[in-house]
Amino acid sequence: MTEPITTPFGFASTADEVLAGVDLTGKRAVITGGAAGIGVETARSLAAAGADVVLAVRRVAAGEQAAADIAASIGAQRVTVRALDLADQDSVRQFVADWDQPLHILVNNAGIMALPELERTAEGWEMQFATNFMGHFALTVGLHDALAAAGGARVVSVSSSGNLFSPVIFDDLHFAFRPYDPLLAYGQSKSAEALLAVEVTRRWAGEGIHANALNPGAIATGLQKHTGGLRTPKERQKTPQQGAATSVLLAASPLLDGVGGRYFEDCAEAPIVSERPADYSGVAGYAVDPGNAERLWSVASDLIARRGTGRLPRRPGSAEPAQDRPSGWYDWGGGGSCGRGRMAMAGRLPGRLLLRREDSDRAPLIVALLLWVMFDAMPGLWRSVRRSGESGVPDQLRHGQRPR
Known part of the structure; x- marks a missing residue:
């Protein structure tokens, strides 16, 4: 000490x-x-x-x-x-x-x-x-x-x-x-x-x-x-x-x-x-x-992120309005820039993910992870669920026929 x-x-x-x-x-x-x-x-x-x-x-x-x-x-x-x-x-x-x-x-x-x-x-x-x-x-x-x-x-x-x-x-x-x-x-x-x-x-x-x-x-x-x-x-x-x-x-x-x-x-x-x-x-x-x-x-x-989704003033030094986010935060999927800094998920706004800028460069990693979930993991998981569900279903139901 x-x-x-x-x-x-x-x-x-x-x-x-x-x-x-x-x-x-x-x-x-x-x-x-x-x-x-x-x-x-x-x-x-x-x-x-x-x-x-x-x-x-x-x-x-x-x-x-x-x-x-x-x-x-x-x-x-x-x-x-x-x-x-x-x-x-x-x-x-x-x-x-x-x-x-x-x-x-x-x-x-x-x-x-x-x-x-x-x-x-x-x-x-x-x-x-x-x-x-x-x-x-x-x-x-x-x-x-x-x-x-x-x-x-x-x-x-x-x-x-x-x-x-x-x-x-x-x-x-x-x-x-x-x-x-x-x-x-x-x-x-x-x-x-x-x-x-x-x-x-x-x-x-x-x-x-x-x-x-x-x-x-x-x-x-x-x-x-x-x-x-x-x-x-x-x-x-x-x-x-x-x-x-x-x-x-x-x-x-x-x-x-x-x-x-x-x-x-x-x-x-x-x-x-x-x-x-x-x-x-x-x-x-x-x-x-x-x-x-x-x-x-x-x-x-989180309290600030949840307080509302009204239009915010323009951020200093930025060419774009800081729309729907507190100053010092970023939104991903709504046209916001990733910029420098780690992106920590903090909450959701309609049609976009609200991200908080922190102090290291992990944005590419998070983006890659999200893309993997969207285009690789989820489709594979869905196919597995369908196969699992169909394995125990009678052929008549699988092809739309009523059982006798």
Whole structure:
């Protein structure tokens, strides 16, 4: 087992201190939920270090105000705003379709917490799972090509100590059977966010893409509006600048070059715990388990594949519309291109087979196998069935005569 990663920074460090001396000129970053809380401070510090930052936000006016405030504080116009509603998969796909350049940093920061009543999206997904995880999953997968084009990109999942409240309940993700509980739903979504970082690294590290997850700490923001405010003891609370420190460490510090699939808090790798500590520190083993991460990726892919067959926006860099498929997927038998990557069968659409692009070149093998089944194995099997069936049939019936 590798030694936990430590850095010169800690609980009280600020985002500006973590990035002191780091030059991000020429780098592009997307931060979800960057109009408030630690998202604003994450954007401010990245932009101050020279990065071009996009705030991907649901409330565009609030994002534009945040961008103006950041520009005034750093003396440069490096922050722009684009609309993104993570609870709306069409909004996510449109954001992806509009993105047309390499992306060096993706900070999956936005989130909602402890909705008092069970709410669902149009797909029937529980709202916290849909917003905190499914929206970020679709965004991350959709931006894969842009991240790969950056030649060394980082994905940051802003999880929380909420992971200690619940694993991902694969048999009842959306509370169809369990009584709804606001904190269990939040905990499940935050465990899912941590698992996303594990699987992104496993799948994409070979393309220079690494992902890590983090607990930013206890920061008084609008996130706690359904819980009666922040109740953490004062000595354990952080300012938004301190809360953003671990985010920018994972996003841009050279100290973490080539590091992925891990979970951090207070600017250091967190210990894996087997039960919830009294101070809510550490990360539950189920939230960083590779098997859980792989399973969740598959489940999330299937959820998106099943959500509908409407016409999708044009894929970036593609001459054809991405019709009837999520971005980053291919259809075989409906005119889609196979392209680079393994084709994993994920579901069916009318008249075509929906295939998911992965990370190796197995498309020719799968095509050959399908052709063999269609033109060799199935006809032979059918002939065998007919011969077997006829062997026990009287001659009169075989030739259409009624027996006497």
